[in-house]
Amino acid sequence: MATDSKDIARSVDASAVMELLPSRPRVLALGEPTHGEDALLHLRNELFRQLVEGEGFRTIALESDCIRGLVVDAYVTTGTGTLDEVMEHGFSHGWGASAANRELVRWMREFNGEHPxxxxxxxxxxxxxxxxxxxxxxxxxxxxxxxxxxxxVDSDLLPCTADTLDRLLGIDGPWTHEAVMTDPSRSVGRSAEAKELRLLADDLVALLDSQTPHVLSATSRDDWDLARLYGRTATGLLRYHFWMADPSPARMTRLLATREAMMSGNLLALAARGPVLVYAQNSHLQRDKSSMSMWDHARLEWWSAGALLSAHLGDQYAFLATALGTIRHQGVDTPPPDTLEGFLYALPEDRCVLDPARLSAALGDTNPALRVSPWFGYAPFDPAHLPHTDRIVFLADVTESPRP
Known part of the structure; x- marks a missing residue:
């Protein structure tokens, strides 16, 4: 079908994105279909700078450990530590090695040094x-x-002492042993000590909630937010470890759902203090159910953090899915013309943002096939997700980043 790209495609910039959305979101989610490509992260950095300078955004959240992220936040707000130390200790999943992530942190620190x-x-x-x-x-x-x-808080209100927690926690090795992921019997998540810790964690979080007026008068809101983060993380981890010890077929679905719920809780808390740009894999941010096949399990399905956020925030949650044409250095070549990526690759723009409704109209009666990836690290966009996606960001060619 011959299509004038001007009818469906816009430039990828913050003003165009915000103009295309029906309302101003509290959480603007930008997904990626593959990890580790700095070309995508540089685009994210560019969009975040524009959102900061033109739209009043002040927070960015990445698919990385929320506790390690405190190291990065301390650096960008107060200059604590060095950039090298922050990149080494402030990220999980190896994201600290990314040049684009390093550039993001460096720019945020420079910006804060020049602003109140x-x-x-x-x-x-x-x-x-x-x-x-x-x-x-x-x-x-x-x-x-x-x-x-x-x-x-008055010590009489505490459900336990620090020594009791230390005794119940024991050494960290059994909690973190890698064999636990594939062998539930190695997990300590359903031990008597772990079960008691779950009750104590729940009581500590309830105490924090019940004492909110007092602790807010005695400390800063940032300190209170941090305590709530610790509470969400403690209860979430104990729940995760509980399900790691589960021998039933529902084990992996429970683990995946627990992780998404932890992500959603963290993002809701961030959104309470202002608009947030969140960047993660498309599957964590989409409104449609996420699914995957894993090891010897049947296909697993669960609701993503994005689906949970959308349920809580309604139209104050916006999802921009990124789709790609080629990643030739990973063996992902020109997309077949009968796929959505193939249709987009035929447009003259190297990168653009598209309205899914107009894109669907341009496709007409054509039902694009789901692209099959030759590389496990790339997940093509599912055309069935178009109705529940606010915008599509398309990059025709992702080139390999030079290595230091």
Whole structure:
């Protein structure tokens, strides 16, 4: 079908994106179909700068450990540490090695050095302290929450002492052993100690909630937000470890859903203080159910963080899915013409943002096939998701970034 690209495609910039949305979002989600490509991250950085300078955004959240992210946030707001230290310790999943992520952190620090506290940029990790191979011990988040409450609440109200937590937590090794991911019997998540920790964590979070007026008068809102983050992380990790010990067929679905719920909780908390740009894999941000096949399991399905956020925020959540033409250095060549990516690749623009409704109209009666990726690290956009996607960002060619 011959299509005038001007009818469906716009330039990729913040003003165009915001003009195309029906309302101003509290969470603007930009998804990616593959990890580790700096070309995508540079586009994200460019869009974030424009959102900061023209649309009043002040927070960016990445698909990285929310506790490690505190190291990055401290650096960009106060200059704590060095850039090298921050890139090494402030990211999970190996994201600290990315030149584009380094450039983002450096720019945020420079911006904050030139602006008053009221205009400071903030960095956050949206993910729990989780890796593909396992999960962190709840020690850090649980003891940090207890320390905060111990400093500001009558000790008689605390459900336990710090020594009790330390005894129940034990050493971290059994919590973090990589064998647990494939062998539920190795998990300590359903031990007597872990079950008691879940109750104590719940009581500590409830105490924080019930003492909110007092602790807000005694500390800053940032400190209270941090305590709430520790509470969400502690309860989420203990729940995750509980399901890691589950031998039933529902185990992996429970783990995936628990992770998404942790992401959603973190993003809702960030959105409460102002508009947020979140950047993660498309599957974490889409409104449609996410699915995957894993090991010897049947196909798994669960609701993503984006689906949960959309349910909570309605039209104050906006999802921009990124689709790609080629990643030739990974063996992803020109897309077949009968796929959505193939249709978009035929447009003259190297990169553009598209309205899915106009795109669907341009497709007419054509039902694009789902592209099959020759590389496991790239997930093509599912055309069935068009009705629940606010905008499509398309990059025709992703070239390999030079390595240092």
């Amino acid at each position: 506290a009221s205009e400071q940029l903030r960095f956050a990790g949206m993910d729990g302290p989780l890796e593909i191979t396992g999960a962190a011990s709840p020690r850090k988040s649980l003891t940090a929450l207890h320390d905060y409450l111990s400093a500001h």
